[in-house]
Amino acid sequence: MNFRVGKPVLVLIALPWLLSAQTLEEGLTLYRKGSLSEAKKVFEVLLEKDGKNPEAHYRLGMIHLNPRLRDVDKAVEHMEEAVDLSPDNADYQYGLGAAYGTEAQSAGVFRQALLAPKIRKAFERATQLNPKHLEAHIGLAQYFHRAPGIMGGDTERAWKEAEIIIGLDEVRGRSFKAELFLSEKKTAEAEKEYKALLVNKPKEWRAWRGAGNFYLRTERADDAVAAMKKYVELKPDTADSFSRLAQACILKKDPDQAIALLNKAFGLDKEFAPAISLLAQAYEMKGQKKEARETYQRLLARDLSDNQRKNLEKKINELNN
Numbered sequence: 011m012n013f014r015v016g017k018p019v020l021v022l023i024a025l026p027w028l029l030s031a032q033t034l035e036e037g038l039t040l041y042r043k044g045s046l047s048e049a050k051k052v053f054e055v056l057l058e059k060d061g062k063n064p065e066a067h068y069r070l071g072m073i074h075l076n077p078r079l080r081d082v083d084k085a086v087e088h089m090e091e092a093v094d095l096s097p098d099n100a101d102y103q104y105g106l107g108a109a110y111g112t113e114a115q116s117a118g119v120f121r122q123a124l125l126a127p128k129i130r131k132a133f134e135r136a137t138q139l140n141p142k143h144l145e146a147h148i149g150l151a152q153y154f155h156r157a158p159g160i161m162g163g164d165t166e167r168a169w170k171e172a173e174i175i176i177g178l179d180e181v182r183g184r185s186f187k188a189e190l191f192l193s194e195k196k197t198a199e200a201e202k203e204y205k206a207l208l209v210n211k212p213k214e215w216r217a218w219r220g221a222g223n224f225y226l227r228t229e230r231a232d233d234a235v236a237a238m239k240k241y242v243e244l245k246p247d248t249a250d251s252f253s254r255l256a257q258a259c260i261l262k263k264d265p266d267q268a269i270a271l272l273n274k275a276f277g278l279d280k281e282f283a284p285a286i287s288l289l290a291q292a293y294e295m296k297g298q299k300k301e302a303r304e305t306y307q308r309l310l311a312r313d314l315s316d317n318q319r320k321n322l323e324k325k326i327n328e329l330n331n
Contacts (some may be wrong), residue, residue, distance in 0.1 A: 034065060046073050046315050064095040066316040068102050075105075075112055079324075081114075085109040100140035107132030107149050126161035129153055146188055147175050155190060176259055181211060185220045197228060215244035215251070226261060234258035249279035256288050265292040283312055292327075303329040 050073050053066045060066075071088035074081045089106040096102055107129050114125045128215035130153055136146035151171035157163035172190060176183030184203040191200035204221040211217040222237035238255035245251045251274035259268040271291050275285040286308050293302035306326050314322065 033059075034063075037066070038068060041069060041073070042103075046076055046079050046096075048077065049073060062093040062095055063178065064099065064102060066137075067092040067095070068099075068105050071105050071109055075108060075316065077318070080112075080315060082109070082113045084176045086113055098139060100146065102135045103132050103136035103139060104143060104149060106145040107136065107146070111149065111153065123161060126153075126157055131163050132188065142178055144175065144178050144182060147171055148179065149181070150268045151175065151186065151190075155193070181207060181214055181216045188220075188224065192227075200224065203246065209301045213244065215241055218244060219251070222258065226257060229261065231258060231262035234261060249275040249282040249285055252278070253282065254286055255287040256285070256292070260288065260291055260295065265295040283309060299329045 033052060033056050037056065040046075040049035040052060041274070045215045048242055049258045050070065051131070053073070056063055056066045063231045067088040071085045071092060073079055074085035074088065086106075086109045087187065089102065089109040092099070092102040092279070093106050101307050110125050110129045110132060114122045114129065117125060130150070133146050133150040133153060136143050137150060140146070148171075153162070154164045154171060155168035167191065168302035171185075172183065172187045175182075184207045188200035190201040191197070191203065201224065204224050206215075207214075208221055218237050219239040222241055225231075225234035225237055234329045235255065235258040238258045240257050242251040252271045256268040256271040256275065259265070259271065269289065271287045272285050275282055279285070286305060291303045291306060293299075303326055306322060308320070309322055
């Protein structure tokens with residue numbers, strides 16, 4: 011009898027925790043899918059139930075750091091709360107450093123000087139808590155490379171961090187090292203990193219995508235097409251691979267081939283935003299203004315930053331003329 015009476019009581023006691031866990035998982039699923047507005051609502055509801063949920067604060071902070079829904083003040087607020095609630099979590103420390111770093115990008119010199127030690131402290135704390143935290147090492151390297159010496163910048167430390175990143179993940183590490191070279195306008199050195207990557211990791215699709223992106227940025231159409239074809243070969247189940255190959259074809263001024271590839275991308279994900287944008291560009295290249303305009307208009311319903319929306323509306327207006 012006691013067992014039968016007690017069981018529903020235990021269920022009732024556990025129910026709020028179960029609901030919170032389900033809500034958090036729902037939010038994480040939406041977040042991973044890129045449905046940021048929907049995920050944001052879920053995490054906000056969760057915090058209404060429990061304002062001291064550090065994971066919800068952290069996820070909201072990351073959402074507010076995303077360019078599509080950027081609100082730096084809210085990002086900092088949520089990351090500080092997450093760290094206050096759980097100071098020994100490496101992810102939260104990394105998020106706090108990322109939030110401070112984003113704020114510093116648009117801050118005045120005096121504010122940057124105040125933020126600099128906070129950025130470094132958060133990233134260093136994250137790497138102390140988890141020496142294999144890739145994003146924290148990248149954040150720390152970027153800090154050392156970008157900050158002036160008076161604010162703790164240290165180019166030598168940045169390159170040392172790059173080597174640590176290579177040891178943790180060669181694809182991310184060499185790609186990051188190439189970015190450092192590019193920031194110093196050392197294109198040949200950057201290309202060497204990608205070539206080394208392709209030799210060491212020929213079966214790794216991320217390596218070919220990274221090399222392809224490098225060739226796109228440096229406007230080497232043939233090399234970009236070759237690299238992205240390999241990406242498609244290794245990763246034929248994603249809209250991204252076909253879209254990036256289509257982008258290389260647009261660079262090569264072959265819009266018909268690009269459209270054919272984008273149709274394959276839509277077969278995998280009919281709402282893949284980069285493919286929609288590229289399709290509009292291909293139509294523009296072919297002189298099909300009506301089709302280009304209608305395709306760009308499909309993007310207006312998406313989560314967009316103010317700047318993205320402004321540029322998109324400007325493009326649509328140009329095509330109306």
